[in-house]
Structure formats: structure tokens, C-alpha cells
Amino acid sequence: MHLSILCAMLIMLIPWPKAMIVYQPHWMALLIAYWSFNAGNNRIMLVAFCYGLLLDILMGSLLGKHGMSLVALSFLVTKSAKQLRMTSMGQLLAMVLVLMLNDIIIRGIIDWLSFGYKPALIDLAPLITAGITWPWLKYFLDRMQVSYRNST
Amino acid sequence: MESLTGNQKVTKSPLFKFLILEFICLSLMIADKNHHLAQPVRNALSLAAIPLVKIIEWPQEMYQIIEVALSRQAQLIEENTQLKEQLIDTQLKVQQNVSLTAENERLRNMLNATTTSPLTTSVAFVSNINQHQKKQYIIIDQGTSQGIFNGQAVLNLEGVIGQVDVLAQQFSHVILITDKAHALPVEILRTGMRTIAYGNGESISLNEVPTSADLQIGDVVVTSGFGNRFPRGLKVAEIESINVSPDRTFQTSVAKPYAQFDKLTEVFLVWPSNNSANDE
Numbered sequence: 001m002h003l004s005i006l007c008a009m010l011i012m013l014i015p016w017p018k019a020m021i022v023y024q025p026h027w028m029a030l031l032i033a034y035w036s037f038n039a040g041n042n043r044i045m046l047v048a049f050c051y052g053l054l055l056d057i058l059m060g061s062l063l064g065k066h067g068m069s070l071v072a073l074s075f076l077v078t079k080s081a082k083q084l085r086m087t088s089m090g091q092l093l094a095m096v097l098v099l100m101l102n103d104i105i106i107r108g109i110i111d112w113l114s115f116g117y118k119p120a121l122i123d124l125a126p127l128i129t130a131g132i133t134w135p136w137l138k139y140f141l142d143r144m145q146v147s148y149r150n151s152t
Numbered sequence: 153m154e155s156l157t158g159n160q161k162v163t164k165s166p167l168f169k170f171l172i173l174e175f176i177c178l179s180l181m182i183a184d185k186n187h188h189l190a191q192p193v194r195n196a197l198s199l200a201a202i203p204l205v206k207i208i209e210w211p212q213e214m215y216q217i218i219e220v221a222l223s224r225q226a227q228l229i230e231e232n233t234q235l236k237e238q239l240i241d242t243q244l245k246v247q248q249n250v251s252l253t254a255e256n257e258r259l260r261n262m263l264n265a266t267t268t269s270p271l272t273t274s275v276a277f278v279s280n281i282n283q284h285q286k287k288q289y290i291i292i293d294q295g296t297s298q299g300i301f302n303g304q305a306v307l308n309l310e311g312v313i314g315q316v317d318v319l320a321q322q323f324s325h326v327i328l329i330t331d332k333a334h335a336l337p338v339e340i341l342r343t344g345m346r347t348i349a350y351g352n353g354e355s356i357s358l359n360e361v362p363t364s365a366d367l368q369i370g371d372v373v374v375t376s377g378f379g380n381r382f383p384r385g386l387k388v389a390e391i392e393s394i395n396v397s398p399d400r401t402f403q404t405s406v407a408k409p410y411a412q413f414d415k416l417t418e419v420f421l422v423w424p425s426n427n428s429a430n431d432e
Contacts, residue, residue, distance in 0.1 A: 006204070013208050015280050018414065022284070049173045053180075057201045059282075060289055060318040060325035063190050064180035071177065075170040114185055115333040117287075 001039075004141065005031050005051055013058055022122060025130035028055055029103045032070050033096055034141055036077035037084060048074040062114055069106040073099055093134060100130045191319065195296060198320030205291070205323055209279045271383055273420040276306075279323065281416060288331040288351070289317065290416060295324045305382045305422040311410030312336070312388045313419055315381060328413055329356055329388065337378035338388055340367065346376050349388065349407065356389055361403045367394060373407050383422060 008027035016024060028051065036044045052067030059066070076099060077084070084092055104123060111117040183189040280291040294300050296319050304316040306326045314334065317327035329336050330351040338349045338358070343366050349356040361367055371391045377384030389407035397404050 009204060010207060013204060013280065015208075015282065018283050021282070045169050045173060049177070052177075053197055054201055054204075057194060057197050057320060058204060060291070061287070062181045063184040063194060064177035067180070068174055068177040071170065071173045075167075110181065111287075114181070117332055 001035055001047075004144075005035070005047075009051070009055060009058070012055070023125050023129050025126050025133050026100065026103060028052075028066070029070060029073055029100060030096075030130060030134060030137055032074050033077050033099055034138060036074040037081050038145070039078075044078060045071055045074045062110065065107060065110045068110065069103045072106055073103050076102070089135065092138075093131065096134050097127060097131050100127055191296075194319070195321050198295070198322065201320070202322050205279060209293070212279070270425075272423040272425055273307075274423065275418055276421055277418055278416045281414060283328070283330075283413060288328040288353070288413070289314075289325045290328065290413075290419075291323055291325055292419060292421075293323055294421070295320045295322045297321050300324055300421065303381055306419050307386055307422065308411045308416065308419055310387070310412065312375060312382060312386050313411050313413070313416070316421075326419070329409060330354060330413065336382065336388065337376045338373045339376035341372040341374050342368075343371075346378065349373060352406070355392070355406055355408050358391075358405045358407060359397070359402060361405065363396060363401065363403050365403065367391065367403055367405060369394060 005028070008031045011027050012024070032044075032048045032051070036048070048070040049067050052070035053063065055066040055070075056063050080095075084095060087095070101124070104126065108117075108123060180190055180193070184194070276292040276294045278290050279293050282289055282291075290313070292306070300316055300319060302316060302319060306313045306315060312329060314326045314328040314331070316324050318325040327334055328351070329349070330353060332351050332353055334351045336349045336351075336356070337346070339346045345361070345365055345367075347358050347360050349358050351357075356373075358373070369391050372387065373389045373391065375382040375384060375386045375388055387410050389409040392406050392408045394403055394405040396402070
């Protein structure tokens with residue numbers, strides 16, 4: 001679990017070309033959503049908090065901005081995880097998109113309050129790519145989990 | 153979770169954890185906004201973040217090493233001649249400057265004005281450039297353990313780049329002058345008019361010039377030294393376009409910075425002249 005989250009953090013840190021950065025989905029949020037969905041206990045929220053703070057240090061944002069949005073995300077998913085497991089893939093995708101939007105809104109509000117950044121419509125572009133990558137990510141991580149469980 | 157009884161249910165419920173964690177985040181953010189309160193926490197956590205930054209830096213260093221090892225001799229000879237020509241040019245300019253500086257000193261003494269001292273700089277290497285829409289910054293490989301302080305000016309041979317914004321032990325973030333939350337006190341070289349240049353995400357804009365002022369396309373914008381953050385006289389940008397504001401009281405102009413932000417490899421950090429520079 002930690003390995004996948006660390007990989008997501010590395011992907012977010014790599015200096016992508018300027019045009020690609022705007023469309024990059026928030027990998028950390030996607031992975032935290034996935035693991036909150038699968039993990040049965042509540043420790044995932046603490047994990048999300050710690051990784052959020054680490055991401056803050058790396059991205060130089062206000063200490064706690066990513067912590068807040070990732071904790072909110074993992075809380076919302078953990079709360080509705082049981083119901084979500086029974087839904088179809090499409091509904092799950094819609095739910096994830098809504099949660100990503102929530103994540104973007106929280107970070108946008110914090111940026112607005114602290115630095116006066118006016119939110120632009122282009123900020124919602126990561127949602128599209130997140131919608132595209134989520135099914136693949138879920139499928140891939142599910143396969144890895146199953147193979148990990150079968151091998152131990 | 154279903155078998156919790158009585159008291160346990162409140163403290164272990166997800167809602168409680170959520171509220172506690174959010175509260176911690178909120179207090180960290182407020183403490184961090186006033187900069188110095190959260191710095192120890194940031195320092196401690198950045199020790200954990202160092203491996204990740206090193207992993208990102210490593211391919212770039214490898215590429216540079218390979219590039220140097222594979223450079224062909226002809227290319228190196230050509231680069232060598234170019235650098236020699238540049239060196240001769242700058243040495244000639246320095247010679248001219250020596251007499252100009254001496255004359256400047258004499259005139260300032262006559263007017264009893266304060267003297268300007270030369271800049272003390274040190275070099276830092278850029279490990280990451282992030283020019284996202286909302287936040288424009290670069291990461292350099294020096295931090296508090298090399299004595300970097302918040303607000304330190306960062307520049308390049310071509311022009312001003314920004315100032316140090318977020319510090320960690322071994323690396324720090326430099327906010328670029330094109331970031332929307334950054335404002336730089338500047339003056340127009342030709343006329344001496346002082347104004348402030350705000351970042352607008354791609355270049356910088358000068359929004360507060362009265363319409364009666366003399367401003368032309370191609371004017372060079374330099375730092376004015378106000379605010380004691382940036383030394384005076386460093387090149388910043390060149391005016392690209394001039395418009396009039398909607399209520400016709402100000403000229404709004406856009407200036408293109410001289411420094412190429414997406415091609416940065418090394419930057420210079422400016423140290424105050426009464427401290428000694430750390431050459432690392």
C-alpha cells in the first residue's frame with residue numbers, strides 16, 4: 001500500500017512539461033480514495049494525513065493544505081465504503097469524480113483565502129483525466145492486490 | 153467497528169478522527185501562514201521528504217553526466233571558443249566599469265549619499281521547475297542548513313527569478329516573479345519611474361502606471377531596491393505591450409522577464425553584504 005502511494009507522490013513530483021501539468025490528475029487523491037475504499041479500518045485516515053503533510057512539504061504549499069483535502073477525501077470514502085462496494089463500476093466512477101471535485105474545491109478555497117488566487121475554469125481539467133485514469137488504476141491495483149494475497 | 157460499546161464509540165468513530173485531523177491541519181495552516189511558527193515541524197518532516205527529492209534529482213544528474221561524457225570534441229571546442237569570446241567581451245566591459253564606479257563613488261561622496269556595495273552571491277542548483285497555472289515555483293538544492301532565509305533574492309545571469317518562499321533543511325522553494333501572489337518593486341531604467349510589477353501567471357504586469365507617464369514598448373524594467381528584498385539595479389524584464397485600464401486612469405502593461413524559467417539549471421542567491429556568503 002505504501003509503495004503505491006509513494007509511487008504516486010513521485011509521479012506528481014516529476015517535472016512534467018508545462019502543457020501536461022495542467023491536465024495531470026491528482027494521483028495522490030486517486031490512490032488515497034482507492035485505499036480508503038479497500039481498507040477496512042480507520043487507520044487510512046491517519047495515513048492520508050501523514051502523506052498529505054509530506055506532499056505539502058514537497059510541493060511547498062501551506063502546511064496542512066493537502067493534509068486537509070486528503071483527510072476529507074478518505075473520510076468521505078470510508079464513511080460510504082460499504083455502500084459503494086455494492087455499486088457498479090460506472091456509479092463508482094461518478095462518485096470518485098465527485099470526490100475529486102470536492103478535493104479540488106477544498107484546495108481552491110484554501111489557496112483563495114491564503115494567497116488570493118482567483119480560481120479559473122482550467123482548474124477543473126484534472127477531473128477529466130482523473131475520470132479516465134481511475135478505472136485503469138482500480139483495475140491495475142485490484143490485480144496487484146489479488147496476486148499479492150495469493151502469493152503470501 | 154460494530155462491537156464497540158459506550159465510551160469507545162465516540163473516540164474511535166471516523167467522524168471524531170476526521171474532526172481531530174482536520175483541526176490539526178487547520179492549526180498547522182494558520183501557524184504556517186505566519187511563517188516562523190511551523191518551521192520546526194517543516195524541518196523535521198522535510199527530512200523524510202529528502203529521499204523523494206533525491207530520487208527525482210537523480211535522473212537529471214545522470215543525464216547531465218552522460219551528456220558531458222558523450223560530448224564530441226568538436227562541439228566542446230566550439231563551446232570553448234564561444235565562452236572565450238564572451239569572457240573577453242565581459243572583461244572589456246568590466247574595465248570600462250572600473251572607472252565608472254570610481255567616478256560614481258566620488259560623486260556620491262560629494263553629495264554625501266550612501267554607497268552601494270557589490271552583491272555577494274552563491275550558486276544553487278535547480279532540481280525541479282513547476283510552472284503550474286496557479287503556483288509558479290522552482291525547487292533548489294539548498295535549505296536552512298546552508299543558511300538560506302525566507303525572502304532571499306534569487307537571480308540568474310539574465311535577470312531576476314524570484315525569492316525564497318518555503319524552506320526545508322536541505323532544499324527550498326523559490327516563488328517566481330511570474331506567480332500571481334508575487335509583487336516586485338521595480339523602476340523603468342530609461343525614465344527612473346518607480347512602480348510595482350505583479351505576476352500574472354505567464355509574465356509580469358505593471359498595473360499602476362498613470363496614463364500621463366512616459367512608457368514605451370521595449371523599455372527595460374529593473375529592480376528598484378525598495379522593500380529591501382531585492383538589491384537595486386538588477387534586470388527584470390522588457391515591456392512587451394501597453395494597454396489602458398477600463399477606467400482610463402492607468403496604463404496596464406505586460407513585460408516579458410529576461411530569465412528563461414523553463415531552462416533554469418543554476419541560480420544565484422544574494423546574501424546581505426554584512427554577512428559572509430556560504431559557498432556551497
